[in-house]
Amino acid sequence: MFLQVVDLVKDFGGVVANNHISFDIDQGEIIGLIGPNGAGKTTLFNCIVGYHKPDSGKVIFKGKEITGFKPFMTNREGIGRTFQITKVTAGMTVLENVMVGAFCRTDQRPIAKKEALEVLGFLRLENVKDYHLNELPIASQKKVGLARALATKPELLMLDEVASGLNPKETEEMVDVLKRIHQEKKITLFLIEHVMEVVMPISQRVIVLDSGEKIAAGLPEEIVKNERVIKAYLGEKYAKGFRD
């Protein structure tokens, strides 16, 4: 088993953000994590990666228990993540940002630079490499966040709403990028997403959270027919549209 989450509980003193959540991810899969706002999706991510310490339960990655590891430790184990909001800063250029990610696996600046340029080329960001984050449109900012994480050479990439705030054309491009990351770099993807146009076509399986509970899991086609999911999240209209 690649990533295994067993009976994970995170309780913020009254609000149970994750209530006994269990699931597995196999190597090479693309898994979508959906659910309404406040369902506990980001909390679940944070518990796996180490920003929160779970109250109980286990996280096992490649056969090794990583529950309660700090974020930098889970990253060194091979888990990369991006954030819902990329902090827009003016202190470092795009290339420097990505180099920091590459420095995770090397001490040599020339090597880090070469690898960063490779990642930027892969994501077609070479032409903005000398800009600062605050000078870029949001789609490029999101891609820089993605590039940073990719430069750390993760085996599992956890993406928190990578398509939010993008226009349809940019969304399409992002889906394409994700597909290429999966196929060419052989990275397992685990993504939180609100944009159904992103999750449904590329996910092999989908996990649905609602108020801290896992209410469904399965193939995308099954999920859109699931009564509980329709009620909690998708709504009748979307489900109908998907069936037609």
Place this chain on the structure above:
Amino acid sequence: METLRDAFDFSDFSKAERIGLGLFTIFLLVFPWLGAGSFVKAVMIQFLLFSLFGMGWNTIGGYGGQVELGKAQYVGIGAYTVALMMVWWKIPFWVSMPVGVLIAIGYSFMIGYPLFRLKGHYFAIATICTSLVLQDIFINWKLVGAAKGIELPIHDHPDFLFMQFKSDVYYFYFIMALFYAGLFYMNWFRKSKLGYQLRMIKEDEDAAESLGIDARWCKIKAYSIASAFVAVGGGFMAVYNLYIDPYSVMDLDLSIKIALMAMLGGAGSMWGPIIGAAFLIPLDRFLGSWLGGQKGLIGVDFMIYAAMIMVVSAYQPRGIWGIIEQFRRKGA
């Protein structure tokens, strides 16, 4: 090899910056022969010393973005080690200064480990506190001279081993050598892995952690580098002034000056601390001697000093160098 090349390679700076640095170096080399008075010479030595302090502070405070206000304790550690080892055991400066630096590094790890559990203002306050505590200990510690301080014995003839010279010129060239050692180190540091990681921590600490950076450990490392820089300067202060006490080398005023100079010049940039010191040290000294001595004007120098800092930091948080870069970007 790679390291050495990085330290001496200034090729990524603009042409203007490189010419500026060259002219500045030539100016420093010929300065003692320009016939300046002893007061001006003393100001120049102070300027180079505070540039060195500022460069050290810049590692953790500028690149790492951690507002650190306790550097005086490391000035004190460096100065006291040199002074005490000379007075007690007659150990030459060239041995006692490295020992002082090692003690400063050890002490900085000890202090840094708990301190970097804190962030932002809490960290800043805690650094002030540790510095004040150490100063209080030295004020009351009879063995090390307590509040009276220590006088270094003056040798009859110039003594290179103990850094005792009749003329200021030697001190000037010595602090200039330290200044350039610091400059080359910083030129390496800003391109090093640690330099990049610290800048990322300053930008966004959560994101930095997600990129495999142990933020706390990086900060501790940078903090001890800064402390080593400052301890070198402290050792110099002991042999230059020939007298130290807890008020002259461990005062909060000194800590704040070091941080403010770097911030005014431009924290997190190569030239910031030097520009800051070049502005504030002469201002401080000349205002102090012109205004501070006149009746009814005591304290006016501090008011002007503070007003300048307020104006610059309100206009451009990245200091004087930030203003220069802003214009350059507009022009380009």
